[in-house]
Amino acid sequence: MLWRAAGAGGGVVLPDGCMDxxxxxxxxxxxxxxxxxxxxxxxxxxxxxxxxxxxxxxxxLLGVPARVLRDRRVELADLWPAAEVRRLTARVDSYxxxxxxxxxxxxxxxxESGPPDPLVTxxxxxxxxxxxxxxVAGAVGLGERQLHRRSLDAFGYGPRTLGRILRLQRALAxxxxxxxxxxxxxxAGYADQAHWTxxxxxxxxxxxxxxxxxxxxxxxxxxxxxxxxxPSGSRTTA
Numbered sequence: 001m002l003w004r005a006a007g008a009g010g011g012v013v014l015p016d017g018c019m020d021x022x023x024x025x026x027x028x029x030x031x032x033x034x035x036x037x038x039x040x041x042x043x044x045x046x047x048x049x050x051x052x053x054x055x056x057x058x059x060x061l062l063g064v065p066a067r068v069l070r071d072r073r074v075e076l077a078d079l080w081p082a083a084e085v086r087r088l089t090a091r092v093d094s095y096x097x098x099x100x101x102x103x104x105x106x107x108x109x110x111x112e113s114g115p116p117d118p119l120v121t122x123x124x125x126x127x128x129x130x131x132x133x134x135x136v137a138g139a140v141g142l143g144e145r146q147l148h149r150r151s152l153d154a155f156g157y158g159p160r161t162l163g164r165i166l167r168l169q170r171a172l173a174x175x176x177x178x179x180x181x182x183x184x185x186x187x188a189g190y191a192d193q194a195h196w197t198x199x200x201x202x203x204x205x206x207x208x209x210x211x212x213x214x215x216x217x218x219x220x221x222x223x224x225x226x227x228x229x230x231p232s233g234s235r236t237t238a
Contacts, residue, residue, distance in 0.1 A: 001052040002099040011040035014172070014204050015165045017055035017124075017155065019062075019069065021076075021106065023098040024048055028076040028089055030062060032069025033156035035165075037205040043073050049098040051106050055162060056120035056154040060113040061106060066156035120154045123147070127163040130189045168203050171196060176215050181208045 015034035022029040024045040031043075031050075059066050064079055077085040092101030119140050126136045136159060137147040148158045155162045171188035179187070185196035193208075200208050 002103060003050050003052065004097075004099060005048045005050075007046040007048075012037045012205065013040050013042075014168070016169050017162055017165050019053045019058035019066065019156075020050045021053065021058075021061075021102055022048060022050045022073075023092055023102055026089065026093060028085060028092065030058075030069060030074050030076055030079065032072045032074065033066055035071055035157060035161060036203060038071070049102060051099070051102040053106070055124045055166075057116045059154060060116065061109045063113075065153040067152040070156040117154070119150070123151065123154075123159060124162070124166075127159060128166045130163075130167065133159045133163065164199060165203060168199060171200070171208070172204075172211065175208060175212050178212075181212070184208065 013031075013034065014037055017033065019033055020031040022031055022043070024043055025047065029043060033055075053061065056066075058069075062069075062079060076088075088105055092098050092105060095101035095104075119142075122140055123136055126139060131139070133144060133147065137144045140147070142150065151157065151159045151162065167189055171184050171190070174184040174187055175181070181196065182193045185191075185193045188196065190196040190199065197208055200206060200211065204211065206214075
């Protein structure tokens, strides 16, 4: 998913299982997988473009395990040879819209690294559907410890954490649709509304009610889906 956003303000970036390749004022950076809310202004800049990489797909493209990037924002030059990054930076900069350059970069890297690991894709799909870790491990033919190790490299954290994050995103999407919080909890797979409230505080640093109040009337965007709007209903995109 490609996105573009203005400079950071007071928003908060929420965990979603994804990683992002970022273009920030002529620099290439990587936003690793988050385990909690991060300030949107963590990376300074007046404008951002990015390509959002689905859970488990970034490590092959970047050539590093996701666990190395967990909860981090890293210059691409810290991961790849400096000469290669300079070449790629110039290439992205040559596009009128940096999103097109990022898309081309990702396409070329994917062609070199091959398609995503089918096992990782299946694990993501089963966790997104709400299956438990033991059931997922059995379905893909791994022990739970093996699945945990594979998940650390693919997602940056274990399958239980990824499952919680994907469930959070389901609940936030339902909240943005205006569903009552009890209905959100039931539809997203929480034991009850209190469980949903605890998870929102733990992973998003807010309450479902505060999130609902902040998102009411806000315009949606690809970037904003990771973020808590300001209480006034404004939304920063970074």
